[in-house]
Amino acid sequence: MASASASAQLERAYKRMLIPTFLAVGIFAIVPLVGMIGLSFTDYHLIRGFRGEVGFQNFVRLWTDGRFMESIYVMCALSFIGVAVQIVMGTLVAVGLEKIVPRWRLARGFFVIPFAVPAIVTALVWLSLFTPTLSPINAFFAIFGIQIPAILTTQTGAIAAIVIADTWTTYPFVMLLILAALQGISTDLDEAAAMDGATRIRAFFYITLPLLVPALTMVALFRFIETLKHFPLIFVLTNGGPGRSTQATNYYAYVQTFQSSNVGYGSAIAMFLFFFAGVISLYIAKRNARLADA
Amino acid sequence: MYLKTTRRLMAAALAGAMALQSGAAFAQEKTLKVLLFGMPSTIGLQALAGDFEKETGIKADIEIIGQDVFENRITLSFAGRTGDIDVVHTPAIQVQRWVEAGWINPITDQVDALEDKDDFLKGPLEAYAVEGDTYALPFFAEVGLLAYRKDILEAKGQQPPKTWDEMLSVAAAINTPETAAIALRAAPGQGFNMFVFPALMWAYGGKFFADYPSDLTPAINSPENLKALQVYIELLTKYGPQGVGRFNFPEIVAAVQGGQVAMTVDGTSITSQLVDKEKSPVADNIELALPPSGPAGRFPPIAVHGLAVPSDAKDPEASFKFIQWATSKETMAKIALNQAYPDFTRASVASIPEVVEKYSGIQPNFLDLRVEALNEARGDYRPLISTWPEIGAALGENINGALNGLVTPEAALEKADQEVSDIIDSQ
Numbered sequence: 001m002a003s004a005s006a007s008a009q010l011e012r013a014y015k016r017m018l019i020p021t022f023l024a025v026g027i028f029a030i031v032p033l034v035g036m037i038g039l040s041f042t043d044y045h046l047i048r049g050f051r052g053e054v055g056f057q058n059f060v061r062l063w064t065d066g067r068f069m070e071s072i073y074v075m076c077a078l079s080f081i082g083v084a085v086q087i088v089m090g091t092l093v094a095v096g097l098e099k100i101v102p103r104w105r106l107a108r109g110f111f112v113i114p115f116a117v118p119a120i121v122t123a124l125v126w127l128s129l130f131t132p133t134l135s136p137i138n139a140f141f142a143i144f145g146i147q148i149p150a151i152l153t154t155q156t157g158a159i160a161a162i163v164i165a166d167t168w169t170t171y172p173f174v175m176l177l178i179l180a181a182l183q184g185i186s187t188d189l190d191e192a193a194a195m196d197g198a199t200r201i202r203a204f205f206y207i208t209l210p211l212l213v214p215a216l217t218m219v220a221l222f223r224f225i226e227t228l229k230h231f232p233l234i235f236v237l238t239n240g241g242p243g244r245s246t247q248a249t250n251y252y253a254y255v256q257t258f259q260s261s262n263v264g265y266g267s268a269i270a271m272f273l274f275f276f277a278g279v280i281s282l283y284i285a286k287r288n289a290r291l292a293d294a
Numbered sequence: 295m296y297l298k299t300t301r302r303l304m305a306a307a308l309a310g311a312m313a314l315q316s317g318a319a320f321a322q323e324k325t326l327k328v329l330l331f332g333m334p335s336t337i338g339l340q341a342l343a344g345d346f347e348k349e350t351g352i353k354a355d356i357e358i359i360g361q362d363v364f365e366n367r368i369t370l371s372f373a374g375r376t377g378d379i380d381v382v383h384t385p386a387i388q389v390q391r392w393v394e395a396g397w398i399n400p401i402t403d404q405v406d407a408l409e410d411k412d413d414f415l416k417g418p419l420e421a422y423a424v425e426g427d428t429y430a431l432p433f434f435a436e437v438g439l440l441a442y443r444k445d446i447l448e449a450k451g452q453q454p455p456k457t458w459d460e461m462l463s464v465a466a467a468i469n470t471p472e473t474a475a476i477a478l479r480a481a482p483g484q485g486f487n488m489f490v491f492p493a494l495m496w497a498y499g500g501k502f503f504a505d506y507p508s509d510l511t512p513a514i515n516s517p518e519n520l521k522a523l524q525v526y527i528e529l530l531t532k533y534g535p536q537g538v539g540r541f542n543f544p545e546i547v548a549a550v551q552g553g554q555v556a557m558t559v560d561g562t563s564i565t566s567q568l569v570d571k572e573k574s575p576v577a578d579n580i581e582l583a584l585p586p587s588g589p590a591g592r593f594p595p596i597a598v599h600g601l602a603v604p605s606d607a608k609d610p611e612a613s614f615k616f617i618q619w620a621t622s623k624e625t626m627a628k629i630a631l632n633q634a635y636p637d638f639t640r641a642s643v644a645s646i647p648e649v650v651e652k653y654s655g656i657q658p659n660f661l662d663l664r665v666e667a668l669n670e671a672r673g674d675y676r677p678l679i680s681t682w683p684e685i686g687a688a689l690g691e692n693i694n695g696a697l698n699g700l701v702t703p704e705a706a707l708e709k710a711d712q713e714v715s716d717i718i719d720s721q
Contacts, residue, residue, distance in 0.1 A: 047391055047394050048394075131537055132536035132537040133535050150540070152537060153537060153540055235362075239483065239540070239542075240482065240691070241482045241539075241691070241695075242698035243482070243694050244482070
């Protein structure tokens with residue numbers, strides 16, 4: 001009896017622990033989300049208000065809007081290239097740190113520093129590094145008569161610039177998760193492989209890497225969804241330019257909502273983004289569950 | 295241990311409750327919430343808030359935020375009807391839009407009742423007239439001037455360019471790998487490249503619309519505008535610094551101050567930083583002049599900022615009192631002396647001896663140049679219509695695309711024309 005009531009008490013305590021988060025998510029995520037869904041079926045304009053119901057018109061318009069299509073291309077370029085670069089870099093640093101850990105424990109702290117820098121600050125620092133007249137990099141190479149090309153004035157360059165700045169600030173996230181996963185892999189496997197005469201590189205590719213796949217998938221998913229939400233880096237680094245060639249979908253939703261006052265259409269773009277991210281999350285989560293079962 | 299924790303928690307709760315109470319008491323006093331965006335003049339105004347309280351007994355809580363986030367902040371406040379702002383910084387290019395949305399109230403009667411109304415510069419004041427009503431009082435009128443390195447021009451035997459065509463030949467003559475001839479705002483945006491580009495457009499005889507304001511058929515895709523765009527692109531790509539295609543005013547200021555650029559055309563809030571002896575190592579060599587003209591005349595870039603009363607302000611009379619104080623001769627004179635603020639909007643301030651002395655230190659004819667340029671500037675330099683922010687963005691993006699070689703100038707103007715037409719039609 002006593003233990004039963006104790007466990008009921010414990011359960012109540014656990015439930016209470018969920019209340020603040022439940023309220024926070026409810027108020028700050030669900031309510032705006034429902035509002036956004038509602039608005040996406042209207043023509044609400046910041047200045048002119050509502051003029052009538054539009055039903056699915058906003059969503060039909062998406063597929064005929066060249067700027068929206070271009071924005072998806074930019075978003076995908078930023079996400080796929082960004083995630084790939086971040087995974088490779090984060091994993092490299094994690095493996096390096098794991099192998100030299102006992103002696104260099106403090107080094108981890110060093111590698112995590114960029115993760116603590118706010119996005120706007122990161123963007124401002126990289127903006128000056130990418131501005132030829134301000135950049136110490138350009139000044140350094142100029143000594144040897146080498147001119148570094150301006151990166152922010154071409155589409156490819158501007159996308160690369162966003163990826164570089166994003167990677168600089170987020171590879172520690174990848175690194176930390178991979179590091180945790182590496183520590184879960186028994187060193188016996190490495191030792192056995194070494195006894196069987198496998199080189200370290202072969203051991204990494206045939207033993208460590210396959211065991212890291214679930215962790216890598218998880219990290220890639222997190223990063224992918226984060227990169228879909230690119231905003232501060234675009235806002236500060238490229239201003240959506242050159243032209244409008246780095247207006248990724250999230251940025252385009254902002255342009256429509258705030259610059260053009262088309263809240264209804266902007267909400268429809270945001271809805272698309274929400275479901276896009278949702279579908280990808282579900283797909284990868286399921287795939288991940290299969291991998292974990294296998 | 296447990297007791298200790300409980301006591302600490304109680305102490306924290308008590309402190310919190312007290313903080314809330316004092317907050318409530320604070321709100322009971324008359325406090326005006328003033329939202330401005332950061333420029334030397336608004337920073338100067340913020341420093342004087344105490345004077346306003348001394349004079350009127352009303353406390354002014356002046357918040358200054360960055361220009362880049364200002365519009366979003368305002369839009370959220372106004373569209374959400376939060377009523378949290380009593381006096382709002384109102385760029386003239388926004389006033390039509392805000393009036394149409396019903397976000398600000400007319401202050402016509404109070405302005406007409408001002409004894410010294412005529413002291414306000416006519417153009418800037420008229421920028422706030424919408425359908426016979428006045429919606430704000432101007433505190434800032436900035437006008438574009440040419441800033442050039444006289445040492446560099448002299449060394450190459452060049453005279454400061456009087457026209458944009460001359461600008462091309464002067465630029466060709468003085469451009470070196472160390473010091474590029476010219477930088478102009480290039481980043482896309484109605485307040486960025488579209489602050490400077492219309493100066494070329496108008497000068498070459500181009501315009502935005504067929505017959506503004508009665509016929510708003512876009513006239514972007516014209517030979518005159520094409521010529522202007524070609525000159526703008528040639529100037530920047532041939533004689534501009536590396537990476538100029540992404541330059542905005544901060545990059546221009548840094549490049550001129552750093553001796554990497556010899557000429558620019560920009561507003562007085564920017565050019566005054568170039569001649570500021572404390573901040574600019576090249577200040578002694580910078581000379582200011584009227585901006586270049588073209589076949590159709592001279593059209594200096596102009597930007598006017600004012601203060602308005604939001605329609606959901608709690609106490610509109612107190613709000614106007616603040617505006618009256620902030621735009622008074624005394625306040626403007628104080629800011630003109632404390633800050634880099636040659637952009638005052640009252641004629642009388644220009645005849646105060648201390649003010650004259652300060653700004654003639656920059657250049658003997660500085661204030662005269664400013665007045666001359668202001669007189670030449672047209673009020674509708676950027677069209678005064680509610681869709682301008684959207685139109686300006688579309689134009690700015692297409693022009694930036696052409697500058698960076700993404701599309702040809704012809705294609706950029708054609709696309710811009712179409713987009714402006716769509717924006718007007720969707721009205």
